[in-house]
Amino acid sequence: MPIQVDVAVLGGGPGGYTAAIRAAQEGKKVAIVEQGKLGGTCLHLGCIPSKALLRSAEVYASLLHADTYGIKLSREAVKVDFTAVQERKEGVVEQLHRGLRQLMKKHGIEVIQGRGRIIGPSIFSPKSGSLAVELEDGEMESVVSRHLIVATGSRPRQLPGLEADGETVLTSDDALRMETLPSSMLIAGGGVIGIEWASMLSDFGVRVTLVEAASRVLPGEDPDVSAAIAKALSARGVRILTGAMLQQESLSKDSGGISVAVRQGETEERLQADRLLVSVGRIANIEGIGLENTDIAVQDGWIKVKPTLQTAEPHIYAIGDVTGGVQLAHAAAHEGIAAVEHLLGLMPHPAAPHRIPRCVYSRPETASVGYTEEQARAAGHDPMTAKIPFAAIAKAIVHGDSEGFVKVVADRGTQDLLGVHMVGAHVTELIAEASLAQFLDAVPWEVGASFHPHPSLSEALGEAMLATLGKSVHF
Structure with missing residues (x-):
């Protein structure tokens, strides 16, 4: 007998497992089919391992310049053991992988290890969208569901x-x-x-x-x-x-x-x-998943979806990298929630692509949300900008790394907050405030009037918001 569930998810990356958890929270019976490791590219070949390596590199670079902080180390005493660096990376990944497997157990989500392919209608399901799964031992399993979410991700081009x-x-x-x-x-x-x-x-x-x-x-x-x-x-x-x-x-x-x-x-x-x-860049993982057995459309190599994230087959959704668009883990997770809430008959909050935060974890980091000045003008706004350097912020000077800035883009007429763009230490931690401000339709003076603790890097954001009005205090 096939495995029968309310929601089947093809792909266990951030979009897929988030969708599965959201469906399980609503009492739905859920199964994830994943051919690799739960967590997908982000956990095993992308976001997490690369950030672990970046952190080791950052620590090494800091130690080479320890004299900046009054700490005397000879250059000969600071060495990179790349084997140990890689072992730490693997340890970070495995710790998070264990936690993710526990989350699946907590929510009663069945994880089926194998390669899934969409097949046509069956006696158990009058709609195409059932899955045939080739298990690791070569045996076959069938999964029949009322709804299917395709979250097979992407790979390097x-x-x-x-x-x-x-x-x-x-x-x-x-x-x-x-x-x-x-x-x-x-x-x-x-x-x-x-x-x-x-x-x-x-x-x-x-x-x-x-x-x-x-x-x-x-x-x-x-x-x-x-x-x-x-x-x-x-x-x-x-x-x-x-x-x-x-x-x-x-x-x-x-x-x-x-x-x-x-x-x-x-x-x-x-x-x-x-x-x-x-x-x-990257390309979608759409080969061998049975799209030919459906009416799902593929455009320029990506699965085509409606604003509701439904494909041409209303009971089949597609989310994350496989659809193109904003190829970020947190975007895929948001889409996973939105797809599940739509199939539940709820009213999910649509995410405008430009309002999804974008982060680069280089040294220094970059973080952005909303329109750039050029994009704002192209969208019909009359943009005005203000930029505050971290060199004007006490915490940045204390930190010993004051390069970079916070730039705010606002509409001159309406005062609407259109975008925030940052370069500097830890700005990937600061962008969430700007993202929330846009989500709540806050204007710059409201963000600037809220408390930003002193000394903190967040003061740069508050000062830049006030600077759009010519009211920056420290610059």
Whole structure:
């Protein structure tokens, strides 16, 4: 007999397991089908392991500059044990994995380990959307549900001529498994992943060259943010080439690493490095999941969904990376909740894509929510901006790292808060206040009038809000 549930979730990443928990909270019988480890890319090959490595790199860099704080350490006494760094990363991942498995037990969610595929209607389900699951031992299991949520995620995009081999040409997945640090790394792509790896590796002492096709790194962010990150990384020795393209068929490999030509305008040069990391976006995991057995539409490689997150088959939803859009774990989790609340007949709060916080965990960090100044103008607003440097904030000076700023974008006529953009230490912790302010439709004076403890980095946000009105106190 098949396993019969109210809600089946195909994929156990942040979107999938969050959806499962929300459905279980409402008393629904739920099953997750996951071919890998519960937690998906974020927990095992993305957000968490990369942040663990970034933290180790940050600590190492801080120790190398301990004399800034009156602590005397010889450079020879500070060494990187990369094996231990990787062991710590694995320990962090496993601790969170254990906690996630316990959450599934707590909510009575059945987790089926295997590869799931959507099949057509059966005697148990008049609608397509039932799942055939190939278990790890090769046996088959059937899952029949009233509703199905597809949350199969994405994987790194590869470039013809620069395909990953796991040794010298790497995806971000491969890079997380490195057993030793290279002496040099060439990174193709100056988006979030490329910037985080450039920051991490340079902190570990690796020579980094970063190539970005756009005119600036982090091209989706405010230009001031892009400029600040480029300046910070360049100051640490990272060579950044923008408006540049790797000549994909020019790659050569030998015992010394890789060599590839790069064209920047009319100039072409050949770059060499121990390894090449290709971080040029991601593609949806839609192969082999049975979409051909449904009426689900695929557009540009992504599952097409309605604002309700329903596919062309109303009882089948799709969430997270597999739909394209904002490819962030917290966006997928929000969509998981929204999909479940919609199938329950509730009124979920829709998330405007530009109001989803965006974070880069480099050194310094970046964090943004809402429109950039350019986007606000394109949307028909008359934007005004204010920017407060962390150098004006006591806690940043005490912290010993006062680079960066908080920039606020507001509408000149209505005073509406349109966007907040930050660069600096711990700004990924500060962006939630700006996100909440937008969610509640707060205007800058309301945020600025609320208490921001002294000394704290949050004062920069309060001061920037007041600065839109010309009322900043400390700058």
